[in-house]
Each structure stands twice: as structure tokens, then as C-alpha cells.
Amino acid sequence: MHHTDQFTEIASFTIKRRSCLNPNGELLTERDVQPDMPRWIAIYKGMLLTRLFEQKAVRLQRTGRLGIFATAFGQEAITVTLGHTMEKEDLLCPYYRDTGALLQRGVTMDELLLYWGGDERGSLFHNDSDDFPIAIMVASQCLHAAGVAKAFQLRRQQRAVIASCGDGATSRGDFYEALNLAGVWQLPLVFVINNNQWAISVPLEQQTAARTLAQKALAAEVSCEQVDGNDCMAIYYAIREALDKARNNGGPTLIEALTYRVHEHSTADSPEYYRNDEQQRVAKRALTLDPVRRLSRFLRSQRQWNDCLENQWLRTCRIFIEKAVTRYLSVSADTPESIFRYNYASWPEVLVAQVAELNDDDQSNA
Numbered sequence: 001m002h003h004t005d006q007f008t009e010i011a012s013f014t015i016k017r018r019s020c021l022n023p024n025g026e027l028l029t030e031r032d033v034q035p036d037m038p039r040w041i042a043i044y045k046g047m048l049l050t051r052l053f054e055q056k057a058v059r060l061q062r063t064g065r066l067g068i069f070a071t072a073f074g075q076e077a078i079t080v081t082l083g084h085t086m087e088k089e090d091l092l093c094p095y096y097r098d099t100g101a102l103l104q105r106g107v108t109m110d111e112l113l114l115y116w117g118g119d120e121r122g123s124l125f126h127n128d129s130d131d132f133p134i135a136i137m138v139a140s141q142c143l144h145a146a147g148v149a150k151a152f153q154l155r156r157q158q159r160a161v162i163a164s165c166g167d168g169a170t171s172r173g174d175f176y177e178a179l180n181l182a183g184v185w186q187l188p189l190v191f192v193i194n195n196n197q198w199a200i201s202v203p204l205e206q207q208t209a210a211r212t213l214a215q216k217a218l219a220a221e222v223s224c225e226q227v228d229g230n231d232c233m234a235i236y237y238a239i240r241e242a243l244d245k246a247r248n249n250g251g252p253t254l255i256e257a258l259t260y261r262v263h264e265h266s267t268a269d270s271p272e273y274y275r276n277d278e279q280q281r282v283a284k285r286a287l288t289l290d291p292v293r294r295l296s297r298f299l300r301s302q303r304q305w306n307d308c309l310e311n312q313w314l315r316t317c318r319i320f321i322e323k324a325v326t327r328y329l330s331v332s333a334d335t336p337e338s339i340f341r342y343n344y345a346s347w348p349e350v351l352v353a354q355v356a357e358l359n360d361d362d363q364s365n366a
């Protein structure tokens, strides 16, 4: 007996990748990008500022004045453009590689240094936004973002939320749960995945068998695309369209920004221990895709930027950074009980006892 089954195609999907500038800074898009020139300059300046600030932060860590730091070196385009593109009323649930976005959102360098210096007061942003503190717990911010987006929807506010995370985060349950809720509730939520292809020592191919991270959105019926993550223009258009759609009840979007982590994950690791020779070569080659150089080439070809402007801006950044570092270093240490301060409006009995014990210890040590 011979059985044949009848199959009908019931759904099919494609994943698109968006690019506007090639690695030489040449335009690939038909769009009229000229009217937006001040925007490209602002993003470029934001990337330089972020790069210099992060270099300083690493030096502070190396000299014992910060606990740890994670840079976005070579992948500044995603975080800076993301912060630049959001409206003030939107809300960012950032992760630890979002220094560039937070600086764009008006978070001060002093606050960021306090945070990385282990001081809880660094999470109290005074930037007049409702942005969340930096998430260290991988993917936790995706669920927080879904909750906030649901609140905006219930209040009928025209505001969008961005959940920013890395590729490793998309391997966690929190990510899938948030994505599922975003789809089923049609939340005003944009996921921006910084796919730098490493989760500390674990390369992407050991995280997932999926050919793109964008396609993870398909199962949740969430719109998705991949963008060249070193191309500020492509990132800008993708995020702007997604935010506009979210604010106008058009539902959620997932944007996978494809880039590469050139250096270490953070100041606490060294890639030579886990990247083999070929992977080290790939990391070196990835430097040729540098988003800063790419946008610089574009701006210079348009006669919008030159060495003189560059040097002037670098000088301004350095002065700005040095002043922030001085202020950060002059902040006196918080009290030990600060580790309890932010979890509860009023402490439960068990914590009251622990705080008392801590204060006793503190006094007897003094």
C-alpha cells in the first residue's frame, strides 16, 4: 500500500536586511538623505563622544576606580542611533552596552560612572525621562519593557518602548515571553537586538540554530527585519519606522542589528582565552566595518565634516569627560545600607533586622 500526503502551503516568510551606507560610506539608498544632514552629524558626534567616554571608563576601571565596564567599541552605531531616534516621551529599557543611547537620552556621564562604580545612586537618572535603570540580568529588561508597553496601551498614551538587548539574551525565556506578549497584545514595543555574535565566550552558532535572530519574531507574529548594525542610516530608518508604527497602534517590531564584538565582553574577560586563531582574525577584520569611520567617510564626501571639525569636537569631548570624571571622583561613598534601599517602599521585618546588624557591624569596625 502506498500513501501520499497532500500538503498545501499555508504560510511563507522572508527576512529582509536593510543597508543604506556601504563600508566605504557610499550611499546605497534612493532616499533623499540631504535634509537630514544635521542628524547624521549629531549621530556621528554622539559616536565619537561615546567612544572617548568608554575609553576613559576602561582606564578608570584598570586603575581601580570603577568596578567593571562594558564598551560598545566598534558597535557604537546601534546604541547611539537608538538613543538619538527615540522621542523624549518614549521609554528605554536599556542593557549594559547602552552607554551611547543613555548619553543621547541626557543621562550624565557622572551618573554612568557612579553606576559602574557600584553606587546605586548612579541608577537615578535625572534626565527627565521615564527610562529604566541599566539591566545586568540578561533579557530581564524585555519583560519589563512588555509591562511598560502594556501600561502605555491601557492608558491610551502615544508612547513607544524600546527593549535593547544582546544576541545572547534572545536565547533566554524572558525574551521569548516578552516577544509572545508583544505579538498577542500588539504592544507598542520595539526590540532592538545588538547581535555582536558573542555572549561573553559563547559564539552565536552555539546559542542558536536560527540563521537570523530577526526570524525569532515570526512565531510571535511580530514584524521583523535585520539591519546592518554598523550603518547608522539603516538603523535610524528602521527604528524610526518601528517607533512610529508602535505609537500609532501598529504593533511591535523586532530589529536585529548585525555587528561584531571586536574587543572583550567587558573589563572582566580576555577573548584570547576563548577565541581561536580564526575567530581572532574575524574580530580583526570586523574592525574594517567600523561605524564611526563609515559615517565619517560619508560626511566628508558630502563636505559636511573635516579634520578641523573633528579635532575641535574631540577636544570638546575630552573636556566634558574630564569634568564628569572629576565630579564622579569627588562623590563621597554611600552608606552600606544602600544595598537595601531600593527594593521595597518599606522594609519587611527580616530586612530591618539585617540592616540593624549591618549598622552594628559597621560601628564595631569603625
Ligand SMILES: Cc1ncc(C[n+]2csc(CCOP(=O)(O)OP(=O)(O)O)c2C)c(N)n1
Residues within 6 Å of the ligand: 097, 136, 137, 138, 165, 166, 167, 168, 169, 170, 194, 196, 198, 199, 200, 261, 265
Ligand atoms: C540571567 C543572567 N545570566 C547570566 C548573566 C551573566 N552574563 C552577563 S553578560 C552575559 C552575556 C550576554 O551576551 P549578549 O546578550 O549577547 O550581550 P552582549 O554582552 O554580547 O552585548 C552573561 C551570560 C547575567 N548577567 N544574567
